[in-house]
Amino acid sequence: MTRHFRLWIMAATSVAALASASPVFAQDVTEITVQRFFGACDADFGTNTDVTKAVGECGIITSLINKFNADNADIKATVTTVEWPGYDQLTAQFAAGDPPDVVTIHESVLSDYQSKDLLLPLDELLASVGVSADGFTEAGRNGVTKDGKIYGLPIDSWTMLYHINLDLFKQADLLNGDGTPKLPTSVDELMAQAEQFKQKTGKPYFVQNLANETALYTRNLYTYLFQQDSDFFASPTKVKLNTPEAKAVVEMYKKIFDNGYTTKDMDYSAAIQAFLAGEGGVQLNGTWVIGDYTASAETAGTELNKGGYAVNPYPQLFSGKKAQYADGHTWAVSAKDDRTPEQTAAIGKFLKFFAENDFDWSRTGHLPAQKAVLDSAEFKALPHRDTVAPIAALGTPLPSSVQRQFAIQDIVGEEMGAAITGQKEIDAALADAESRINELLANL
Amino acid sequence: MVEAVVSSREEFSSSLAGHKAPPANVNAAQWRNALFVAPYLFFFVTMLVFPLVWGIWLSFHKADTFGVGKFVGLANYARLFGDRIFLLSVGNTFYFVLLTVPALALLGLFLALALNRQTRTAAFFRAAYFSSSVLSVTIVTLIWRIVFVPDFGFLATVYGWFDTKAPAFLSDPNLAMIGIAIATIWWCLGLPMMLFLSALQQVPAEIYEAAALDNANRWQTFRSITLPSIKRTFILVVLIQVVLQFQLFGQARLMTQGGPNNASKPIVLYIYDVAFKRWDLGLGAAASEILFILILIAAMAQYFLTRNRGEN
Numbered sequence: 001m002t003r004h005f006r007l008w009i010m011a012a013t014s015v016a017a018l019a020s021a022s023p024v025f026a027q028d029v030t031e032i033t034v035q036r037f038f039g040a041c042d043a044d045f046g047t048n049t050d051v052t053k054a055v056g057e058c059g060i061i062t063s064l065i066n067k068f069n070a071d072n073a074d075i076k077a078t079v080t081t082v083e084w085p086g087y088d089q090l091t092a093q094f095a096a097g098d099p100p101d102v103v104t105i106h107e108s109v110l111s112d113y114q115s116k117d118l119l120l121p122l123d124e125l126l127a128s129v130g131v132s133a134d135g136f137t138e139a140g141r142n143g144v145t146k147d148g149k150i151y152g153l154p155i156d157s158w159t160m161l162y163h164i165n166l167d168l169f170k171q172a173d174l175l176n177g178d179g180t181p182k183l184p185t186s187v188d189e190l191m192a193q194a195e196q197f198k199q200k201t202g203k204p205y206f207v208q209n210l211a212n213e214t215a216l217y218t219r220n221l222y223t224y225l226f227q228q229d230s231d232f233f234a235s236p237t238k239v240k241l242n243t244p245e246a247k248a249v250v251e252m253y254k255k256i257f258d259n260g261y262t263t264k265d266m267d268y269s270a271a272i273q274a275f276l277a278g279e280g281g282v283q284l285n286g287t288w289v290i291g292d293y294t295a296s297a298e299t300a301g302t303e304l305n306k307g308g309y310a311v312n313p314y315p316q317l318f319s320g321k322k323a324q325y326a327d328g329h330t331w332a333v334s335a336k337d338d339r340t341p342e343q344t345a346a347i348g349k350f351l352k353f354f355a356e357n358d359f360d361w362s363r364t365g366h367l368p369a370q371k372a373v374l375d376s377a378e379f380k381a382l383p384h385r386d387t388v389a390p391i392a393a394l395g396t397p398l399p400s401s402v403q404r405q406f407a408i409q410d411i412v413g414e415e416m417g418a419a420i421t422g423q424k425e426i427d428a429a430l431a432d433a434e435s436r437i438n439e440l441l442a443n444l
Numbered sequence: 445m446v447e448a449v450v451s452s453r454e455e456f457s458s459s460l461a462g463h464k465a466p467p468a469n470v471n472a473a474q475w476r477n478a479l480f481v482a483p484y485l486f487f488f489v490t491m492l493v494f495p496l497v498w499g500i501w502l503s504f505h506k507a508d509t510f511g512v513g514k515f516v517g518l519a520n521y522a523r524l525f526g527d528r529i530f531l532l533s534v535g536n537t538f539y540f541v542l543l544t545v546p547a548l549a550l551l552g553l554f555l556a557l558a559l560n561r562q563t564r565t566a567a568f569f570r571a572a573y574f575s576s577s578v579l580s581v582t583i584v585t586l587i588w589r590i591v592f593v594p595d596f597g598f599l600a601t602v603y604g605w606f607d608t609k610a611p612a613f614l615s616d617p618n619l620a621m622i623g624i625a626i627a628t629i630w631w632c633l634g635l636p637m638m639l640f641l642s643a644l645q646q647v648p649a650e651i652y653e654a655a656a657l658d659n660a661n662r663w664q665t666f667r668s669i670t671l672p673s674i675k676r677t678f679i680l681v682v683l684i685q686v687v688l689q690f691q692l693f694g695q696a697r698l699m700t701q702g703g704p705n706n707a708s709k710p711i712v713l714y715i716y717d718v719a720f721k722r723w724d725l726g727l728g729a730a731a732s733e734i735l736f737i738l739i740l741i742a743a744m745a746q747y748f749l750t751r752n753r754g755e756n
Contacts, residue, residue: 088720095509112723116510211594211615212701265594265612273596407722418705423617436529440722443506443523 030342031076032350035093035100036061037084051360056292060364068353075346077102085109087406094118099334101347105152107143107328108397108405114146115403120333121149122351125344129352139395140369143328146400152330153351155358156287156366159326159391160219162314163275163283163293167307172197172281179308183315187252190317194261197281206262207280209271210421214413216284217253221416222325224249226396229320236401237441241412241434247426252317254420264421278303287388290365294383311384313391326395328369367392403444411436496736502729509723520730529706530731533714536621537738540692540710543625544632545685551629552636552681557670559637560644570641577634581694588627589614589699617707620700624708627695632688636681643677644670683746690739711735 039058046062048054049070054063069077080100082089087109093099094113105113113119126133133141133150140154164181174182174193184190194205209216225232230245256262263271263280275283276296290311296302297309314324331354333347354361355370362368362379367388373379374392398405412433419429478485503520506513524530555573559566576584591598592613603610613623647670655665671678693712696702702709702717709717711731719728 088716091509091720091723118510211612212699212703214703263595265615267593267614270593270596279595404722407717410717410721414703414705417703421704423705439523439527440724443724443727444508 029074029076030340030346031078032102032343032346033080033100034065034077034102034350035080035082035086035090036104037082037086038104039084040081051357054360055295055363057288057364060291060360064354064357064360067357068350071353072346072349075349077346077350085406087112094334099336101336101339101343102331102333102350105330105332106406107152107154107330107400108402110144110151110330110332111146111400111403112405113332114151118335119151120335121151122153122333123150125333125348126150126153126351128345129348131352131355135355135370135372137367137369137371137374137392139326139367139392139397140328143397143400144330152332153354154328154330154369155354155361156364156369157326157328157392157395158287158366159324159395160216160223160284160286160314161290161388161391162312163285163289164310164312165275165278165281165304165307166310167303168197168201168203168278168281170307172200174281181310181312183312184317185315187248187317190252190315191255191259191261194256195259198259198261201281203278204260204262204280205282206256207266207271207275207283208262209266209268210257210262210417211265211267211270213268213417214410217413217416217420218409219325220253220284221246221249221412222398223314223323224252224318226323226325227316227318227320233399233402236399236403237438237444239408239434239437239441241437242427242430246430248318250416250419250426250430253416254422254426257420258422276303278306287365287367287391290384290388291363310387312387313394322394323396324391324394325397326391327397329366367395404440407440408437411440499729499732499736502726503733505726507726507729509719509725513726516726520726523727524730524734529709530711530714532706533702533709533711534734536706536708537690537692537710540621540625540628541686541689543622544628544689545682547625547629548632548636548685549678549682551633553640553674553678555633555637556640556644557666560641570637573637574634576631579631581631582698584627584631585695585698588623588630592623592699614700615704617704620704620708624692624695624699627699628689628692631695632685636685639677639681640674643674647673679746679749683742683749686742687739687746690735690742711738 038061041056041058041062045054045059045066047066048059048063049067051060051063051067054060065077065079069075085106086104090099090103090105090113094116099118110119123133131153133145136144136154137157139157141150143157144150144152144154162181162183166175166179166181169175169181172193174197176182182193184193197203197205225245228245228248230240230243232240232243232246234240257264263274266274271283272285272289274280275285276293293304293309293311297304299305316322331351333351358368358370359373359376359378362373363382365384365388368374368379379385380389402408415424415429415433415436418424419426424432502512504515504517506516506519555569559570559573579587589597592610594600594610594612594614597610599610599613611619613619613626651669651673652665655669660668691712692710693716696708696710696713697716700708702713712735715728715731715735718724718731
């Protein structure tokens with residue numbers, strides 16, 4: 001009896017083991033590969049599925065994907081986190097024929113991959129899961145539309161902002177009667193306020209990451225070229241940067257540098273640390289830090305908690321159109337021949353999930369890409385959204401037909417940095433930037 | 445006894461001859477001998493020779509990451525030598541080699557001389573100085589970033605005690621390459637030290653005893669015995685380091701990203717930027733061939749220097 005029982009148990013165990021290893025069970029879970037930037041924070045949010053508890057880009061996107069996996073037992077989204085922006089790796093993956101299924105791509109970069117037919121047009125897939133491009137904001141829809149087709153699910157619009165330490169602004173006597181910061185309306189006024197700030201606080205007006213940096217220089221230049229109505233990319237394959245408008249912008253930033261109105265030698269993370277430590281009045285950083293800075297300002301004992309934290313779009317310093325450089329993040333889907341219908345359906349569900357949870361993503365500080373969220377009372381009630389809301393109208397990208405925008409950003413940043421820090425004459429730097437970019441675009 | 449052995453050998457030979465033909469010359473060329481080198485040859489051809497030829501072929505074409513376009517002859521090379529950033533990166537690479545190789549050779553020799561003794565303290569320091577070599581480039585650059593980062597870094601803290609500002613090794617165009625060189629020397633010092641140690645331990649003690657009997661002082665002993673004895677190792681260390689440091693990439697990529705304004709961009713980082721950021725694979729391949737030639741010259745120098753030494 002005992003022997004029979006033992007045999008029965010062994011047989012049952014074997015059957016169970018074989019069954020669990022059989023493809024029948026494996027087919028029940030459809031795996032899709034997801035690749036993203038926004039950093040890694042598994043120690044804090046690796047298992048969190050309560051998105052409301054997450055803060056910051058990394059925390060929210062990690063929790064959102066966790067929640068997607070938890071809500072969809074039949075799908076497993078396997079995530080690879082890459083260092084920002086991750087395009088070198090992505091390009092190599094495409095070249096090797098092994099791209100991820102879904103990947104974060106900036107709107108400004110979509111053209112690079114779309115022009116090589118590496119991305120899947122999403123019109124049909126989005127329609128199949130009930131996501132309509134009509135629901136996207138205008139900026140979002142324009143950002144993902146190439147040749148009349150949708151090549152990404154826009155999840156936000158972002159831009160650079162003035163992040164302000166109100167305690168230091170108060171010390172510098174740069175607050176309005178209602179407690180809001182006084183911002184300049186011209187270059188001369190900016191210099192006067194920066195000087196006043198330096199005299200009264202002993203600290204620089206700006207906290208900037210000028211070391212090992214190209215993006216900040218470039219975004220600043222684009223913003224103030226837009227504000228002067230400069231059509232510097234009239235042709236997508238030829239730039240005009242050796243112009244009086246560009247010179248005016250570089251001269252302004254050089255003056256800020258030379259007069260000590262900015263921190264120097266700091267890289268990105270050092271600049272964030274410096275701003276949080278109260279080392280300067282205004283940090284030039286993106287929408288993505290609003291959530292983290294708000295959290296810091298609400299924490300007792302922090303520098304931002306002393307007098308508060310405010311955030312505003314870049315001030316209008318020139319007499320042209322009201323504008324500032326903007327871009328957006330999207331989820332794009334790689335074009336693959338060997339994808340199963342189940343995987344395609346799973347990707348559709350993934351995109352729908354992010355479209356439906358755009359509010360949670362907008363808590364990072366980015367503007368939502370869904371009109372309904374942008375207009376919602378829930379979004380408007382988030383901290384500082386009243387002051388940053390105008391960027392929905394101000395935000396201006398480069399023409400989407402301009403390719404290699406990140407490589408161009410590096411060139412502009414290198415040359416502008418050299419001019420501002422005095423390694424090069426401004427005219428020479430602008431001429432070099434122009435010729436280097438045009439050489440790049442001539443050899444696409 | 446000897447006759448008995450000879451006789452038994454002859455019997456053994458004749459017995460073999462009786463059964464089969466005498467063996468062929470084992471040194472004769474036979475195709476099946478190639479089987480011994482075939483595994484290595486396979487990987488050598490597929491992993492080294494083919495990519496090399498493919499790279500040369502690419503350098504004559506307009507190519508991006510996703511396909512090869514038309515033949516452009518030497519146009520990529522012409523673009524390369526008209527690109528001041530490339531020329532700057534070549535200059536930066538030579539400057540970096542100049543900063544690191546002598547320092548690595550001399551410091552490695554100094555440490556080896558100081559630690560070439562059988563004590564526990566020496567063993568501890570040998571392990572300590574070698575320990576940095578086992579770290580990955582990511583960890584090394586992270587450590588040195590913590591040292592160099594302005595305002596909050598170790599260096600800034602130390603300078604702060606004296607109310608002075610620390611040099612900006614990560615953002616000053618005149619210091620960026622020096623900062624990378626310092627991190628590299630710290631990282632790579634272990635290997636030269638170990639090579640010198642092994643060379644020093646092969647110098648016969650009798651020669652030093654003879655020198656001591658001749659009343660030679662330390663300097664004379666070092667100059668006349670130690671240095672000549674380890675000369676080949678010295679050349680080896682220098683040339684290994686020249687070849688290695690020509691391929692600078694990770695430290696520059698992670699510490700300064702080649703900046704400010706390309707002041708610390710080495711050739712490999714230039715190739716990476718051109719091929720992977722700009723997708724200009726033909727130009728990147730052409731730059732790779734130039735780097736290949738530079739390293740080949742260094743390797744040939746090693747070959748000729750060591751060969752001449754051997755002949756002498």
